[in-house]
Amino acid sequence: MAFDLRTLSRRDLRRLAGELWADPRCDGIAPAVVEAAVAAGASSLDRTLVTAYLRHFPRGHCAFDFLRGAAAHVAERRDWPWRQRGQDWCLWDPEAGPDSVARALLTGPDSAPVLRDAGLEADLAQGAFTAAALDMACLRAGEAQDKSARQMGEKLIDLVNTAPVSPRAGMLVHGLLQPWLQQSPPDDYKDRLSAFLLTRYGHPKLQSGQWQAIEAEMPGQGATRLVGLLTGWLIRRAVRQFFAVVGATTNDPQQWAAREAFWKSYLDDDAIDDAWFAFGRQAELAARGMVENGSYGQITGSGADPSHSALILSIGDVRIAEWSHNGSCRFWNREDRQAPDPYNKQYFGLPLRAMNGGRGYEDGFAAIPHQSGWERKFASFIHRHSGRRHPLYGEGLWTRSWY
Incomplete structure (x- = not known):
């Protein structure tokens, strides 16, 4: 782009100085445009430079230092609010500025007064400087420990729900997750975190592409561990939600309590690798309001009553379908072509x-009824085919005639 900046009207210079940061074709003239805007000495151009810095905050731009230095200079040369704001909030320091706003956002009762005091109002509230401050707030929350980890995490969720960017x-x-790699959050807060991230970004097992992109944005080296932590929470959440839903609607609470105790023992022992549940049409209606949309599958077709539900588990090499009503629990080897995959949106009843x-008992299939001693039979089969012991029933007591 070759032209003489001196031929531009003040209006065109103001427009160019404010908007060139998003257009790579203007990279070569950016320093000259900034210098011309500063040299003009007009209050409207000074305001343009300040707002361009805060709106675009183009830290990767080749002329960022020119823009940052110009914004700091024009802010100081006038008796206007930007002089004091720049001093109070370190606005012209690309590291300290976002950090100072971030700390205030994490400790204040509401984001609006903080952003207003820093001058980040109207369209600047949705600008890149504000977004950088929220990124920094995430880093600060990730450093928190003990009780402050929950306090900052809850504040971060509130900020995201209310902030303009x-x-x-x-x-x-x-x-949200980094503080919990070395400690476990309280169950109610773990549920809040899980529900928030599930609603916002989907299940890591279902939206794997999106979660791979999220991992790529995470700082440090622990991204995979953090996603694994959340996935583990969601597995536990799925099992507990399934039992809560069925427990609220079952006609045989005593029988259901025994099944819940059996499977939750594996859960508490971190022996369950995947968990997903599916509802028949009537069961889905009964469960509304108790589970999040999209966090379960549907059972369709013949072979299953519409009021029934199924919990689909993976324990080592064993894939399991436990049912909400009387009947046999099904066990497959996970390589069996007929084994149900977890995280499907639809399952056929038959x-x-x-x-x-597709394989026989020795290779990992059995349909075991819930009859006397079923807990030991289940534990025996699972241990035989996965190597994992039940915390209470151990290896069970295997007898071929059971199957």
């Missing part, structure tokens, strides 16, 4: 209630 997804996930698999 959002941090990057990877930064937010990092800020395969889920199969009485044989």
